[in-house]
Amino acid sequence: MANATTGTAAPDVGGETPPSPSREVMFDLLGNSRRRRVLRHLLDEREITLTDLSARIAAWENDTSVPDLSSRQRKQVYSSLYQTHIPRLSEHGIVAYDADDRIVRLTGDADRLRRFLDVDGxxxxxxxxxxxxxxxxxxxxxxxxxxxxxxxxxxxxxxxxxxxxxxxxxxxxxxxxxxxxxxxxxxxxxxxx
Known part of the structure; x- marks a missing residue:
């Protein structure tokens, strides 16, 4: 959990960013619809607050608009993203979470993510x-x-x-x-x- 809130993916000994996750890891990470939705939002908007991201995902999951969400719906998705999904994605260098500003940033290879998510051009x-x-x-x-x-x-x-x-x-x-x-x-x- 602490790793997800450090801000960016940790560079390895040579000062380079870690290698991209393997296909198997990517399929495992993308096996969850909430993580796929996070990455789709980040492909469109490379940086977003965790509050806004969780509200958008909650609205999509509940088939409603952001203003019509209940606080329970928002909180449920926020907790899930904060405790589980953002740390998993951060652990593999795909996203970075800045705990001070509560901002999620896309740090992984956007083209590779698009291919895995099958976002068509x-x-x-x-x-x-x-x-x-x-x-x-x-x-x-x-x-x-x-x-x-x-x-x-x-x-x-x-x-x-x-x-x-x-x-x-x-x-x-x-x-x-x-x-x-x-x-x-x-x-x-x-x-x-």
């Missing part, structure tokens, strides 16, 4: 939009080929409806695997922390 939304087009056009072309086969108007009349369904299914499976690898491939393969 605008480019990822555009990327997903492109994939939705691929799925749409595959469905449209496949459905048109099957409908044309039923009506006898497609050039591929030598293929039966069952074969066309099979071809469409294989195409969707390949497209799905490609999508998962493009979007989640680095996570699945453990490439790039």
């Amino acid at each position: 605008p480019e990822r939304g555009h990327f997903s939009y492109q994939w939705s087009r691929y799925f749409l056009w595959t469905a449209v072309v496949g459905s048109a080929a099957i409908a044309g086969n039923w009506l006898g108007t497609t050039p591929a009349t030598h293929l039966g409806t069952g074969e066309l369904y099979g071809l469409l299914t294989v195409t969707f499976m390949m497209l799905s695997v490609s999508f998962v690898m493009a979007v989640e491939g680095q996570k699945l393969l453990g490439v790039g922390d």
